[in-house]
Amino acid sequence: MESRQREEKTFCRICAGYCGLIYSFDAAGAVAKVQGDRANPLSRGYACIKGLTLHEAHMSERRLLWPLKRRSDGGFERIPLDQAFKEIADRLRTIIETHGADAVGCFRGTQTYLYPLAYAMQPAFMASIGSRSFYSTMTIDQSAKWVTAARLGRWAAGLDPYELSDVLMLVGANPLVSLTSPNMAVQNPVKSIKEAKADGKKLIVIDPRRSQTAEFADLLIQPIPGEDATLLAGLLRCILASRWEDREFVERYATGLESLREAVAPFTPEYVARRAGVPSETLEAAARLFAEPYPDRRKRGSAASGTGPSMGRHSNLSEHLLEAINVVCGRLARPGDPVANPGVTSCPGPRRAEVIAPSREWENGWKDEAGFGSLFGERMTATLPFCIGKNAPDGIHALIVDGGNPVNAIPESSTVSDAFDKLSLLVCIEPFLNETSSKADYILPPKMMLERADVTSSIMEPLLRMPYAQYAAPMLIVPAHAELVEDWEVFWEIARRLKLPISLNGVPLDMDEKPAAEELIALMLEGSNVDFGVIRSIRGGQVFDVSPAYVEQGDNEACFELAPPDILEELRSLRAEQLTSAEFDLRLTVRRMRGVMNSSYHHLPTLQVRDADNPLWMHPDDMTSRQLEPGSRVKIVSAHGAIEAAIEADATLRPGVVSITHGWGHGAGVNVNALTSLKERDPINAMPVMTGFGVRLEPL
Ligand SMILES: Nc1nc2c(c(=O)[nH]1)N[C@H]1C(S)=C(S)[C@@H](COP(=O)(O)OP(=O)(O)OC[C@H]3O[C@@H](n4cnc5c(=O)[nH]c(N)nc54)[C@H](O)[C@@H]3O)O[C@H]1N2
Ligand SMILES: Nc1nc2c(c(=O)[nH]1)N[C@H]1C(S)=C(S)[C@@H](COP(=O)(O)OP(=O)(O)OC[C@H]3O[C@@H](n4cnc5c(=O)[nH]c(N)nc54)[C@H](O)[C@@H]3O)O[C@H]1N2
Numbered sequence: 085m086e087s088r089q090r091e092e093k094t095f096c097r098i099c100a101g102y103c104g105l106i107y108s109f110d111a112a113g114a115v116a117k118v119q120g121d122r123a124n125p126l127s128r129g130y131a132c133i134k135g136l137t138l139h140e141a142h143m144s145e146r147r148l149l150w151p152l153k154r155r156s157d158g159g160f161e162r163i164p165l166d167q168a169f170k171e172i173a174d175r176l177r178t179i180i181e182t183h184g185a186d187a188v189g190c191f192r193g194t195q196t197y198l199y200p201l202a203y204a205m206q207p208a209f210m211a212s213i214g215s216r217s218f219y220s221t222m223t224i225d226q227s228a229k230w231v232t233a234a235r236l237g238r239w240a241a242g243l244d245p246y247e248l249s250d251v252l253m254l255v256g257a258n259p260l261v262s263l264t265s266p267n268m269a270v271q272n273p274v275k276s277i278k279e280a281k282a283d284g285k286k287l288i289v290i291d292p293r294r295s296q297t298a299e300f301a302d303l304l305i306q307p308i309p310g311e312d313a314t315l316l317a318g319l320l321r322c323i324l325a326s327r328w329e330d331r332e333f334v335e336r337y338a339t340g341l342e343s344l345r346e347a348v349a350p351f352t353p354e355y356v357a358r359r360a361g362v363p364s365e366t367l368e369a370a371a372r373l374f375a376e377p378y379p380d381r382r383k384r385g386s387a388a389s390g391t392g393p394s395m396g397r398h399s400n401l402s403e404h405l406l407e408a409i410n411v412v413c414g415r416l417a418r419p420g421d422p423v424a425n426p427g428v429t430s431c432p433g434p435r436r437a438e439v440i441a442p443s444r445e446w447e448n449g450w451k452d453e454a455g456f457g458s459l460f461g462e463r464m465t466a467t468l469p470f471c472i473g474k475n476a477p478d479g480i481h482a483l484i485v486d487g488g489n490p491v492n493a494i495p496e497s498s499t500v501s502d503a504f505d506k507l508s509l510l511v512c513i514e515p516f517l518n519e520t521s522s523k524a525d526y527i528l529p530p531k532m533m534l535e536r537a538d539v540t541s542s543i544m545e546p547l548l549r550m551p552y553a554q555y556a557a558p559m560l561i562v563p564a565h566a567e568l569v570e571d572w573e574v575f576w577e578i579a580r581r582l583k584l585p586i587s588l589n590g591v592p593l594d595m596d597e598k599p600a601a602e603e604l605i606a607l608m609l610e611g612s613n614v615d616f617g618v619i620r621s622i623r624g625g626q627v628f629d630v631s632p633a634y635v636e637q638g639d640n641e642a643c644f645e646l647a648p649p650d651i652l653e654e655l656r657s658l659r660a661e662q663l664t665s666a667e668f669d670l671r672l673t674v675r676r677m678r679g680v681m682n683s684s685y686h687h688l689p690t691l692q693v694r695d696a697d698n699p700l701w702m703h704p705d706d707m708t709s710r711q712l713e714p715g716s717r718v719k720i721v722s723a724h725g726a727i728e729a730a731i732e733a734d735a736t737l738r739p740g741v742v743s744i745t746h747g748w749g750h751g752a753g754v755n756v757n758a759l760t761s762l763k764e765r766d767p768i769n770a771m772p773v774m775t776g777f778g779v780r781l782e783p784l
């Protein structure tokens with residue numbers, strides 16, 4: 085029957101892996117086989133289990149296939165899509181009239197970041213109704229990067245190009261599993277990292293666990309988690325004490341070097357050793373490997389972080405210190421450097437070697453009652469639970485959640501869950517029942533990835549190390565009798581009923597006749613380096629022949645601010661902290677699992693066989709000293725709550741450190757956010773502490 089098979093190419097958009105996939109269908113049209121596309125120049129045949137079972141998510145018997153409305157008895161009933169749109173619009177109108185437009189929030193979840201139409205339509209809708217209450221996962225993830233860009237300043241041309249790098253430092257990131265990193269090639273991660281090593285690049289990893297990525301490290305630092313700010317201050321001190329900074333670069337492009345030098349001086353190798361549990365020699369060796377200049381040419385290569393430091397205490401300070409290391413070492417793209425991806429679905433314009441001045445946007449403009457301003461146009465997600473139902477200018481009464489599960493994802497689950505119950509209107513664009521959608525007034529199930537037209541996103545382009553793009557045609561047929569909607573359509577339909585215009589890419593949309601998805605994609609790609617029609621005509625992903633681009637000399641006078649007063653204050657208070665808590669003898673850390681994406685896909689049969697739940701990983705020595713066996717169930721207690729999990733041995737962990745994956749708890753496993761708190765948070769972005777906090781175990 086082989087000859088009667090039909091093959092189609094598409095790509096997975098669950099994560100930044102962008103894996104090219106080949107689907108084979110049998111004569112009856114059923115999926116016969118799924119494999120990674122070896123001809124795909126970006127992913128080169130790689131695909132993980134999530135991508136290879138993507139169709140299972142579409143065909144899952146748990147999938148919601150028509151709009152649901154909450155009944156007064158708490159259950160759901162099916163209603164026609166058109167009625168759902170009308171009722172939602174009516175209720176939003178009343179809420180806006182009573183409380184103002186800011187009372188309507190929108191939450192962008194992970195499953196819309198790589199879906200260009202949804203990604204663009206969410207803020208377009210919010211602009212249309214005039215609400216500033218846009219939330220996303222970013223402020224419970226790595227918004228320390230945004231804070232740093234706006235406090236230190238950022239380099240318009242980006243970090244030292246990966247291709248030219250001699251050394252790379254990864255702090256609390258595991259791209260081999262997460263396929264996420266700002267300074268590495270992450271697609272087909274194992275192959276990419278092996279190529280980097282074969283090319284002679286040196287890799288420094290800072291992670292309390294000898295992660296899959298750390299297996300490739302030339303130097304691994306396994307610190308006590310939650311101590312990245314101390315460790316990075318110590319690393320910076322080593323670099324500055326050895327005078328390894330790029331003096332010429334710093335003199336031209338940065339201010340505050342001497343204040344910073346003074347402020348990190350107390351973070352001696354001995355102090356860091358005591359506090360972060362890292363031998364002085366290891367710290368000094370890392371500083372040397374990263375920063376010691378070559379005698380004959382400039383050393384190249386950058387440092388970048390992942391969720392490890394961004395979810396720990398003092399996350400904004402950690403990120404500032406990390407980027408300060410890049411700045412003082414001058415590890416930024418210079419005039420003449422080639423630009424790996426000049427853009428395909430975008431047209432980014434010249435990359436200039438110059439600083440974009442710190443903007444500190446949170447200090448100006450609108451603030452909520454707790455004093456939090458906005459960050460890159462967003463409100464802080466960790467403040468949302470406290471604003472829901474509040475009769476004040478920062479109160480939130482209606483929320484549209486698109487492709488996310490915030491009740492699971494936001495720390496301090498019980499507070500979040502209670503808060504969501506107080507919403508006057510919760511609308512979820514969501515294919516499954518989960519912690520959030522089960523509280524919704526309306527659930528609008530969307531067409532899923534393989535059922536819609538899509539193109540690789542322009543926001544991802546700076547992270548792809550080649551001028552690559554792929555178009556995906558709708559490939560799976562929507563289940564019979566289903567009444568599904570594309571995420572972007574929800575916003576268009578509601579705006580139309582509110583009689584409000586909506587613009588995309590600066591162009592007002594037709595609000596009488598609904599545009600087709602592909603018309604909108606073409607509109608978004610207007611002016612891009614490659615025409616959408618060309619990308620669309622190609623089967624599979626391709627590297628496009630776009631004009632090469634090089635970094636140009638900039639003329640902006642702005643400088644990085646290495647040592648603004650708030651950073652100096654944060655360093656002082658960090659150094660003054662008294663630690664040691666006898667109550668908690670273990671530190672709990674974040675980590676990701678290959679088979680799941682946050683709270684998605686646990687229930688799929690193939691993935692359930694692989695990971696039935698989320699265990700608590702623990703070093704065998706810690707198990708022995710507590711007389712625990714693999715599979716023993718324990719109670720994990722933090723200052724804020726308790727959960728139960730089964731133990732799994734993991735010798736890659738630093739002893740004294742345990743780790744567990746978030747995103748579980750609905751039907752399988754347990755939600756670690758019962759242990760975290762919304763009150764323990766950083767200034768500016770309200771980022772809560774999600775890693776490196778104290779826990780103890782109690783037998784069951
Ligand atoms: N398979 C899979 N891939 C994913 C996801 C998923 O759920 N599953 N989620 C996606 C999302 S939303 C994101 S944001 C990215 C995140 O991508 P990453 O940031 O790479 O996330 P992790 O893989 O959890 O790696 C974090 C690493 O930090 C270490 N760590 C923990 N605590 C600390 C600490 O205090 N200090 C330091 N230095 N290290 C620490 C952990 O041991 C772990 O190895 O991944 C994305 N990709
Ligand atoms: N304790 C702790 N908490 C954390 C983290 C941590 O490491 N530790 N990580 C944080 C991070 S980095 C993140 S990004 C957040 C994640 O926060 P969220 O984005 O809120 O959570 P996800 O589980 O990724 O939600 C994705 C949702 O999209 C749905 N979905 C799947 N396919 C489709 C589709 O085709 N269309 C639509 N519309 N929806 C679809 C899924 O069913 C799921 O409900 O969690 C954060 N919370």
Ligand code: SF4
Pocket residue numbers: 096097098099100101102103130131132133134135136263
């Ligand atoms: S989820 Fe897996 S298959 Fe999908 S893009 Fe990421 S790595 Fe590739």
Ligand SMILES: [Mo]
Pocket residue numbers: 194221225
């Ligand atoms: Mo994330």
